[in-house]
Amino acid sequence: MRTLIFATNNQHKLEEVQAIIGSDFLLKSLNDIGCSDDIPETGDTFEENASQKSHFIYERYTLDCFADDSGLEIECLNNEPGVYSARYSGSRDTEGNMHLVLEKLKNQTNRKARFRTVISLILNGKEHLFEGFVHGTITTQQSGNKGFGYDPIFQPDGYNITFADMSADEKNKISHRGRAMQNLLKFLHDQQLK
Numbered sequence: 001m002r003t004l005i006f007a008t009n010n011q012h013k014l015e016e017v018q019a020i021i022g023s024d025f026l027l028k029s030l031n032d033i034g035c036s037d038d039i040p041e042t043g044d045t046f047e048e049n050a051s052q053k054s055h056f057i058y059e060r061y062t063l064d065c066f067a068d069d070s071g072l073e074i075e076c077l078n079n080e081p082g083v084y085s086a087r088y089s090g091s092r093d094t095e096g097n098m099h100l101v102l103e104k105l106k107n108q109t110n111r112k113a114r115f116r117t118v119i120s121l122i123l124n125g126k127e128h129l130f131e132g133f134v135h136g137t138i139t140t141q142q143s144g145n146k147g148f149g150y151d152p153i154f155q156p157d158g159y160n161i162t163f164a165d166m167s168a169d170e171k172n173k174i175s176h177r178g179r180a181m182q183n184l185l186k187f188l189h190d191q192q193l194k
């Protein structure tokens, strides 16, 4: 079985990706490889940040690895918070971040948004990028207690519940990260690396 390192410090992302990847690959976390560094993310785009994170690990450990950079893009806010999603309110305070979004969208009728993920995979020293989107709207109040981040205020198109109201399986089937991971898995299967 092939081993892949997922370069993230976000436990929720790790659990989502573990559920998607199933038993086809042995997924190892940064903890599993003894990496406790705060990996820099200084890019202006999801692509740059995902690439920065995967290269950081590859350069130190020379292991096949991937990293995801993701975030929420809100149409009427010129795609903010985007790459600043994790610290939109100035810190990693999920409640504060959601509160700021709801405040900025107060009285806004255009509440269209999307989540986007870019994954950078480094396999045998070569980088491959994968992308996933999910379109939806920002609700007027929080609902649900599952998931993480902005899930309680994001309602995917075609549903009348938020990501935080969904089971992990349901979210993974339609989410930005779920779709980007499906693209990555298809690539690995096509290369017969399973």
Ligand code: ITT
Binding pocket: 007, 008, 009, 010, 013, 041, 068, 069, 070, 071, 072, 085, 086, 115, 147, 148, 149, 150, 151, 163, 175, 177
């Ligand atoms: P790593 O960089 O260690 O992977 P992170 O939390 O810093 O973890 P990102 O830089 O990709 O991850 O920041 C993404 C932020 O966007 C994240 O902290 C959440 O606030 C939000 N986000 C990303 N995916 C999300 C999802 O599926 N549901 C809700 N919010 C999400």
